[in-house]
Amino acid sequence: MKAKTVFYCTQCGTETPKWQGQCPGCGAWNTMTEAPAVPKARGTVSSKGPALRGAGPRPRRVSELEASEEIRFPTGLDELDRVLGGGAVKGSLVLVGGAPGVGKSTLLLQICQRLCQEAMVLYVSGEESERQLKLRAQRLGVEADNLYLLAENQMENVVAATEELGPQVLIVDSIQTMYQGEVTASPGSISQVKECTMSLLRLAKGQGCTVFVVGHVNKEGNLAGPKVLEHMVDCVLYFEGDRHLSYRILRAAKNRYGATNEIGVFEMDQTGLREVPNPSKMLLEGRLTEEPGTCVTCVMEGARPVLAEIQALLTPTAFGNPRRSTNGFDYNRAMLLMAVLEKRGGLGVNTCDAYLNVIGGLSLDEPGADLAAVLALASSFRDRPVPADLVAVGEVGLTGELRAVSALGQRLGEIRRLGFTKCLIPRSRGEELIPPEGLQVIPVRNIREALAVLL
Known part of the structure; x- marks a missing residue:
């Protein structure tokens, strides 16, 4: 059958x-x-039946509930605490996703060193043996008496070991390797991922155990498995970066206990992940100041201003249709800015092959980087370098006007701290600000005025 x-x-x-x-x-x-x-449990009774009347939780007035604050605790990595909203929350379920080899397991094993000073941690791996985990922990310098390792794939055994040991933190690596014995599907299938995540959710909410779960991503960059998996957890973290490069960026796609626009920056070396407290300095390392086609901007990643370098290369096309390519910058936004530069700036860029790149692996999705992208394109087209001490911040409209951006005061402070002396900003906000000492603010109304300052 x-x-x-x-x-x-x-x-x-x-x-x-x-x-x-x-x-x-x-x-x-x-x-x-x-x-x-998935076979449904037998013997269930309708919610209207007499067997369930008077049983189970009853609705309560909101005035009767006690307002207790969530209990946060540090993980030992300030960059991770920043992304989580100030630290991990007791009883939360956190999903960490990323490409193979990006450092998900390394990140979670490193935080065990700090967590084991105040709590008991159970690290469950469905991909490595206990000996492999021991060797990796020695390489990362993780030695703690409160750290327990378990190599297991069956979720029933993981739940039983957690209930018996009673750890405050549970790490599962990875959810695609776990399976429920009563579900006939293979590990990693949709039904298995849903059932295993639901078991971990009950464990986190029922026992108050903080659970970190590793999740793989597919070729599109999304978490493997059903999209409902992201709705079940409290926090979804994406670990981004090319595994062939040293820098990694951790960002939150969902966070019930904090903001989702914070990022954490790490550097991978032989001893594991190292925090980068000043990402702006890291992103600007090795910048050539006398070459055309590059401009620096300042974007807001949560409450942190970050300086990034945008590079552009325009060459005469050898074909009928010019080529367009972007890396770290939205493609449609780049095409819009090129059209504005052609129509409002008077530069014939539409007959050129255009390449736009953001250095350091950072992805810019904020409109405040528009002006820097326009200046980089114009600089490459005219073959004139942007002044090395100049930063451009502003949103560009379809008529070529510059619109104000948020947190401009914080951006100017970060720009001056890193040694820049000039900044192009929209005129609508330039009259209200008091710039830091040593920083010359140049307010402009549209891209024509900005190009006149540059060229």
Whole structure:
């Protein structure tokens, strides 16, 4: 007898009895995947039946509930605490995703050194043996009596070991290797990932244990498994960066206990991950100041101002259609800025191949970097370098005007701290600010005035 199967949407987790080209839940195309059906528990009684009357939790007035603050504790890495919103929260479920080899397991094993000073930590690995974990802990310099290692794939055994040991912190590496014995699907399937995450969620909320879960990503850069997995957890962290480069960026895609616009910067070396407290200095290392096609801007990553270098290269096209390529900068935004530069700036950039790059692996999605991108493009087109001590901050509109950006005072303070002496800013905010000593603020109304200052 053939086992019953159902179809799941890999984006939202919607279940249907037959395959459909478009998901009826989220509308995505070609996301339905066949998987064995999860058997439902027998003996359930309707919520209207007499067997459940008077049992279970009852609704309570909001005035009757006690308002207790969440209990935070440091993880030992200030950059990780910044992204989490000030530290890890007791009883929370945190999902850490990233590409293979980026350093997810290294990050979680390193925080065990600090956490074991005040709490008991259980590190569960479904990918490595206990001997491999021991060797990696020795390489990272992690030695603590309160750190327990367990190599196990079955979720029932993990839950039993957690309930018996009673750790304050549980680390599961990774969720795609865990499986529930009562579910017939293979590990890593949609049903297994959902059931295993739900077991960890009950463990975190029921026992007040803080759970860190490692999740793999697919080729599109999203977390593998159903999209509902991100809705189940309290915090989703993405560990970004090329594994062939030394710098890594940790950012929060979801955080129920803090902001989602903070980033943490790390550097990978032979002894593990090292924090980078001054990412602006790191991103500007090795900058050539006398070459055309480069400009520095200042963006806000949460409450932290970060300086980044934008490089542009324009060359006459050898084909009918010019080539366009961006790295770390939104492609559609770059095409918009080139059109504005052509129409409002008077530069014929639409007949050139254009390449735009952000140094250091940083992705800029803030409009405040528009002016620096325009100046870098114009500098490459005219083959004239931007002054080495100049920074550009401002949003560019379709008519070529410059719009104000937020937290301009903080940006100017960071710009001056790193030794820059000039800054182009929108005129609408330039009259109100008192710049730091030694920093010349140049207010401009549109890109024509900005190009006149530059060229």
